[in-house]
């Protein structure tokens with residue numbers, strides 16, 4: 001991340017604690033967390049069976065939802081068949097209502113794209129599915145370049161064919177902004193994310209999941225550039241929307257709660273921020289189980305915040321001021 005690297009160069013001799021913190025200060029962002037395919041492979045259970053067909057095999061994958069034990073193992077091909085009958089199965093577990101993540105998310109996103117990729121590039125379902133694949137590539141396959149190229153292509157077609165206010169266009173803008181932000185391209189990320197929030201508020205109001213997604217994403221970009229004061233009311237708005245629309249245990253709600261906590265820590269409200277981050281980690285561990293990728297993501301954010309809390313006030317102010325300057 002540009003922010004972290006440039007801070008490191010000038011502050012490297014200032015304080016060991018500051019230096020350690022700057023390395024840690026790359027907050028993981030909103031709904032984007034890097035899933036680890038290696039971990040999924042390491043966790044493979046030779047005695048496990050698919051909850052759909054009850055058979056095993058080396059192609060068995062963890063579903064990455066909140067289901068545990070054999071309820072959290074399936075073949076991608078079995079879920080693909082299920083998705084033919086119920087479109088929700090492409091992304092969401094029927095049992096725990098959480099989304100597939102990790103390898104399963106990527107496998108299903110690829111399978112779904114294969115079914116529509118022969119269609120014209122401006123086919124709306126193809127654009128939707130292609131965008132899902134791009135998000136999966138970024139979140140769970142560690143492929144930001146592939147995701148960026150695909151999202152840029154989707155956005156260009158969406159703008160041309162569907163116009164700038166279409167929900168698919170706005171999704172593409174949001175997702176591209178998050179990817180740009182995660183790879184440190186803040187100058188490109190911020191105007192895209194601001195455009196989505198303004199357009200969504202104007203055309204859809206501020207009382208829907210789309211608004212929560214747009215607002216939470218802009219807040220995440222602002223956290224990444226160290227603009228915590230601007231981020232705070234947006235985080236709180238996104239969190240309240242998601243608490244009401246999705247409930248307290250949904251991953252998106254937990255992501256917003258984590259974002260508020262990071263933002264408070266960034267503003268120097270350490271105790272309040274830490275307790276929110278701790279509450280998020282505890283809730284995620286209860287909902288998803290200790291080995292889940294999201295739990296690790298939340299725990300890493302909490303660890304970063306704890307490191308920040310151990311600094312002297314002077315060092316902490318220095319780090320936060322420096323992060324703002326660099327943004």
Ligand SMILES: [Zn+2]
Pocket residue numbers: 050051052053054055074075078
């Ligand atoms: Zn199966």
Ligand SMILES: [Zn+2]
Pocket residue numbers: 063065066067093094095096097098
């Ligand atoms: Zn589940």
